[in-house]
Amino acid sequence: MTSPADTxxxxxxxxxxxxxxxxxGIAIQIGVILAFFACxxxxxxxxxxxxxxxxxxxxxxxxxxxxxxxxINQTLIxxxxxxxxxxxAVVGLINTGLVAxxxxxxxxxxxxxxxxxxxxxxxxxxxxxxxxxxxxRNVPILLHILLWHGIIINxxxxxxxxxxxxxxxxxxxxxxxxxxxxxxxAFWVTVLAFAAAIAGVILLRRWAKQRQxxxxxxxxxxxxxxxxxxxxxxxxxAVTGAPLSFEIPKFQGFNxxxxxxxLPELVALTFALSIYTSAFIAEIVRGGISAVHKGQREAxxxxxxxxxxxxxxxxxxxxxxxxxxxxxSQYLNLTKNSSLAIAIGYMDLVATxxxxxxxxxxxxxxxxxxxxxIYLILSLMIAAFMNWYNQRIKFVER
Amino acid sequence: MKLASFATAAILGAVYAxxxxxxxxxxxxxxxxxxxxxxxxxxxxxxxxxxxxxxGFDVDFCRAVAAATLGNANKAGFVTATGKxxxxxxxxxxxxxxxxxxxxxxxxDNDLQLTFIGTSYYDGQGFMIPKKLGVKSAKGLGGASVxxxxxxxxxxxxxxFFKSNGMKYNPVPIETNAEARENYLAGRxxxxxxxxxxxxxxKAAFDKPGDHLVLPEIISKEPLGPAVRxxxxxxxxxxxWTLFAMITAEELGITSKNVKDIAAKGSKNPEINRLLGRxxxxxxxxxxxxxxxxxxxxxxxxxxxxxFERNLGPKTALGIARGVNALWGNGGLMYSxxxx
Numbered sequence: 001m002t003s004p005a006d007t008x009x010x011x012x013x014x015x016x017x018x019x020x021x022x023x024x025g026i027a028i029q030i031g032v033i034l035a036f037f038a039c040x041x042x043x044x045x046x047x048x049x050x051x052x053x054x055x056x057x058x059x060x061x062x063x064x065x066x067x068x069x070x071x072i073n074q075t076l077i078x079x080x081x082x083x084x085x086x087x088x089a090v091v092g093l094i095n096t097g098l099v100a101x102x103x104x105x106x107x108x109x110x111x112x113x114x115x116x117x118x119x120x121x122x123x124x125x126x127x128x129x130x131x132x133x134x135x136x137r138n139v140p141i142l143l144h145i146l147l148w149h150g151i152i153i154n155x156x157x158x159x160x161x162x163x164x165x166x167x168x169x170x171x172x173x174x175x176x177x178x179x180x181x182x183x184x185x186a187f188w189v190t191v192l193a194f195a196a197a198i199a200g201v202i203l204l205r206r207w208a209k210q211r212q213x214x215x216x217x218x219x220x221x222x223x224x225x226x227x228x229x230x231x232x233x234x235x236x237x238a239v240t241g242a243p244l245s246f247e248i249p250k251f252q253g254f255n256x257x258x259x260x261x262x263l264p265e266l267v268a269l270t271f272a273l274s275i276y277t278s279a280f281i282a283e284i285v286r287g288g289i290s291a292v293h294k295g296q297r298e299a300x301x302x303x304x305x306x307x308x309x310x311x312x313x314x315x316x317x318x319x320x321x322x323x324x325x326x327x328x329s330q331y332l333n334l335t336k337n338s339s340l341a342i343a344i345g346y347m348d349l350v351a352t353x354x355x356x357x358x359x360x361x362x363x364x365x366x367x368x369x370x371x372x373x374i375y376l377i378l379s380l381m382i383a384a385f386m387n388w389y390n391q392r393i394k395f396v397e398r
Numbered sequence: 399m400k401l402a403s404f405a406t407a408a409i410l411g412a413v414y415a416x417x418x419x420x421x422x423x424x425x426x427x428x429x430x431x432x433x434x435x436x437x438x439x440x441x442x443x444x445x446x447x448x449x450x451x452x453x454g455f456d457v458d459f460c461r462a463v464a465a466a467t468l469g470n471a472n473k474a475g476f477v478t479a480t481g482k483x484x485x486x487x488x489x490x491x492x493x494x495x496x497x498x499x500x501x502x503x504x505x506x507d508n509d510l511q512l513t514f515i516g517t518s519y520y521d522g523q524g525f526m527i528p529k530k531l532g533v534k535s536a537k538g539l540g541g542a543s544v545x546x547x548x549x550x551x552x553x554x555x556x557x558x559f560f561k562s563n564g565m566k567y568n569p570v571p572i573e574t575n576a577e578a579r580e581n582y583l584a585g586r587x588x589x590x591x592x593x594x595x596x597x598x599x600x601k602a603a604f605d606k607p608g609d610h611l612v613l614p615e616i617i618s619k620e621p622l623g624p625a626v627r628x629x630x631x632x633x634x635x636x637x638x639w640t641l642f643a644m645i646t647a648e649e650l651g652i653t654s655k656n657v658k659d660i661a662a663k664g665s666k667n668p669e670i671n672r673l674l675g676r677x678x679x680x681x682x683x684x685x686x687x688x689x690x691x692x693x694x695x696x697x698x699x700x701x702x703x704x705x706f707e708r709n710l711g712p713k714t715a716l717g718i719a720r721g722v723n724a725l726w727g728n729g730g731l732m733y734s735x736x737x738x
Contacts, residue, residue: 054489054511055628069554071569081557153584173585174543174568254531254542254588255568264586345571345581351548356571359482359549362510 047365060370062361063089070356072347074263085357092352093374099270099348100335100378106274107334108327111281116311118286129282137279141337144272149344152264159255168248168259175261177249184243193236200232201225265346269338277334281327288323289315320393328386332379339375349374422494422626422633423686426467433475434460435484435493440575441599442709442716443499444478452476455709456497459518459624459641462699463495466640466691471698480573482549485510489627495637496625499593501551512625515638519623520722520731522616523552524594526601529611531588536615540565545578545587552592555618575600593620595710595718602715635685642734643692646673647701649725649734654700661693673737702732 017023051058068088071081076094079087117129136144153173157163162172170177208219237244249259292315300310341348342355349371358367426432436444436456444454457476464474477493488496489511499521500506502514525536525544533539536559546553548571560567570587572578579600582590590597594616601607624641626634647653650670652660661674671677675689682689699705703725710718724730 053629056511069557070548071557071567073569073571081561153581153586158585253540257541342573345548345573345577347571351571355482356548356553359485360554362485364486 051365058365060366062363062366066361068357069360072352074266074347085353085361088357089349089353089370092347092349095266095346095352096335096338096341096348096350096378099266099273099338099341099346102270103273103277103334103338104331106270107277107281107330110274110278111330112285114278114282115285115289118282119289133279133282136275137283139276141272141276142340142343144276145269145340145343148268148272149265152268156264159251162251162256168246170249170251170256172256173264174255175263176267177256177259177261179246179248180258180260182245182247184245186240186243189240190233190237190243194229194233197229197232200228204228263346265341265344268344269341269346273334273337276337277330280330280333284323284326284330285319287326288319288321291322292318317393321390321395324386324390324393328383328390331382331386335378335382336375422630423467423636426494430468431473431475432460432464432467432495433477433493434463435477435479435487435496435498436460437498438478438480438574438576440499440596441603442595442714442718443599444476444497453709455519455705456499456624458699458705458709459497460495462644462695462705463637463640465694465698466643466687467636469688469690469694471694480549481547482573485512488512488625491627494626494633499596499622500625501593501620502623502625503551506625511628513628513634514623514625515634516641517621517623517731518641519595519621521593521595521620521622523555523591523618523620524597524616525613526582526590526597526610527588527613529609533613536613536617537563537565539567539589541567542588543568543570543586545570545572545581545590547572547575547578547592550592551618551620556591559617579603593622595622595716598710598716598718602717632685636687639685640695641702643673643695643737644699644702644705645725645732645734646737647692647696648703648732649727652696652701654697654704657693657696661690669737679737 017027063086064084066085067082068085069081070088072079072088072091074095075091076098077087077091079091114129114133117125118133120126120129156171156173159170159172159174162170162177164170168179204219204224205221208221212218247258249256249261251257296314296318297310300314305313338348339350342351345351353367353374354371358364361367434457436452436454439445440454442454443456444452447453457474460474460476461471465471475493477487479487479496479498484496484498484500485506487493496512497518499519501521502517506512507514525539527533527539539560540563544556544567546556546569553569556567556569570581572581575592575596578590578592581587583604590600592600594612597612601610601612604610624637626637646669647657650667650673652670652674657674660670661676664676665671665674668677672679673692675691675693682691688694700708703720706720706723707713710716712719720728720730722731724732726733
């Protein structure tokens with residue numbers, strides 16, 4: 001017959017460690033770390049062994065030593081097929097950035113409008129928003145992309161029969177063509193006037209705020225700002241003799257020549273990404289607004305504020321604190337989802353560096369490491385910006 | 399200390415696991431299956447028929463290698479790959495032979511560590527365009543939108559062709575032949591460019607093939623051939639001589655119909671006897687092939703001419719003439735070293 005005290009005495013060092021909660025925790029952590037490093041070492045060792053047996057070297061010199069040799073259909077910086085793979089990768093990265101930037105702006109706009117509509121007292125508006133959100137966010141993003149691309153290339157006419165909007169803009173299944181602005185010599189004056197107008201508006205707002213704080217009198221800041229921002233550059237533009245002309249796209253041979261144009265792939269991808277992400281953002285916005293205590297609204301109403309003012313001055317600033325952190329992850333999702341561009345042949349980073357360059361040079365490991373690293377850096381940059389913004393709007397305790 | 403020794407053991411283990419690979423032929427025999435990397439779908443070269451069975455010129459070559467090594471053409475397995483994934487798939491061992499209308503180039507042979515075993519089809523890059531656009535020559539394609547498969551030699555040829563002719567174009571990058579077809583028919587691009595055989599194959603599958611025209615210019619040399627991983631010379635030789643056996647069989651008039659008869663009765667021509675295993679063929683055993691290997695290939699798959707006629711020839715939807723792919727005696731380029 002053994003008593004509990006006997007068992008404890010008989011315990012060896014090992015089981016003593018196991019029964020001590022703190023030591024047990026440390027032991028498990030050491031075990032996990034060891035297992036992690038073993039896995040990592042095994043993977044790296046395997047790669048090294050496979051590279052040796054294939055007689056392959058590891059290095060990034062192919063990026064600047066070899067000419068890319070392929071053409072890219074959307075280049076925001078000068079590029080031709082004699083440039084290096086590195087430049088081709090940069091062209092791809094810029095294309096990724098373009099889609100992500102437009103996508104984030106559109107998704108935020110759609111998302112906020114939808115989120116507010118979803119809470120609307122108007123039965124039809126809130127139901128429509130509800131169905132829209134449920135439909136879009138429950139269909140995989142790849143299908144959205146293929147759907148929009150399919151719609152554009154199959155339903156819009158050939159450039160020969162392009163739908164003309166006025167005489168200068170055209171819709172076709174090869175893209176959307178708009179006139180290209182050609183800036184004259186004196187155009188910089190207009191740009192300068194625009195910058196001055198913005199600075200003026202900022203000063204005006206500061207003054208108006210101070211005035212309201214001191215005297216309680218409000219200034220119609222919105223209208224005055226609009227007048228300054230529109231008026232000053234226009235005046236400068238007129239005074240300098242309208243130094244701006246437009247290059248109108250013209251159908252010639254196979255395609256429209258001249259003008260600016262948006263590739264159908266760019267339009268389909270941006271549209272699909274922003275529509276899909278806006279549904280998630282709408283839910284985040286709705287959640288954020290609902291999180292503001294209803295007493296806040298009632299208090300604002302009793303002060304006599306109008307519904308629009310209540311939303312913009314009382315509800316939204318408080319809701320933003322709840323909205324911004326999950327919004328950040330939606331922005332990250334949108335940026336990363338843009339790599340699905342490959343499904344419709346939009347030449348983003350994955351299609352250039354992670355696709356054609358990888359294939360033409362046979363450097364899978366290097367290209368993939370670079371692509372992953374670049375996406376990581378992009379995501380960290382977006383996250384850093386959003387964290388900064390979050391700090392700014394955080395509740396300041398007095 | 400403990401960590402370091404553990405890591406060393408892990409690395410050594412990994413090195414051991416990868417270097418202890420047996421020769422490809424032994425692997426194939428042990429598995430009883432010969433895996434082949436083929437196109438995701440290109441009529442005439444690799445496409446499933448109405449029963450879901452892979453057929454085509456490239457597919458038949460895979461069956462021939464399976465017949466030579468395993469004695470049974472049906473022991474060939476098929477792994478599909480896009481233009482982009484094919485080399486990675488071969489090198490990572492998903493298949494033993496790459497038979498996917500792949501152009502033999504210097505860089506692929508040397509930089510990508512492949513061994514091309516010969517040319518099974520001499521091809522060249524062409525352009526297809528709807529007749530209603532009224533273009534008669536590739537020189538008139540300036541400003542056109544061109545559908546192009548990414549990760550191919552055609553992509554680079556295209557850039558060179560337009561540059562050397564001082565013309566501009568808008569590339570429309572595409573992953574697979576099926577996607578190219580959709581974009582071309584929807585009018586997203588004016589022109590589709592790929593190997594002339596691929597154009598014939600794609601066009602044959604259109605609802606109205608007569609509305610489209612393959613332009614007369616061939617802008618590149620595209621010697622298409624099977625490739626294997628570099629480093630196993632025995633396996634490369636087996637695949638190479640399987641192709642030569644099929645070409646020689648056509649040259650000597652041995653077909654899938656008469657091969658069994660000839661093998662049973664023997665022939666007055668000693669080369670036929672050597673090929674079909676009735677007389678000794680020095681080096682065959684060193685290569686690890688059975689006496690009947692060529693009989694298996696020819697009886698189960700056919701000679702080169704039969705395979706060509708069955709998949710690509712004038713009686714098929716593709717209707718490609720032998721042209722440069724005829725035997726050297728008939729004015730073509732198909733030439734096999736002797737079986738001696």
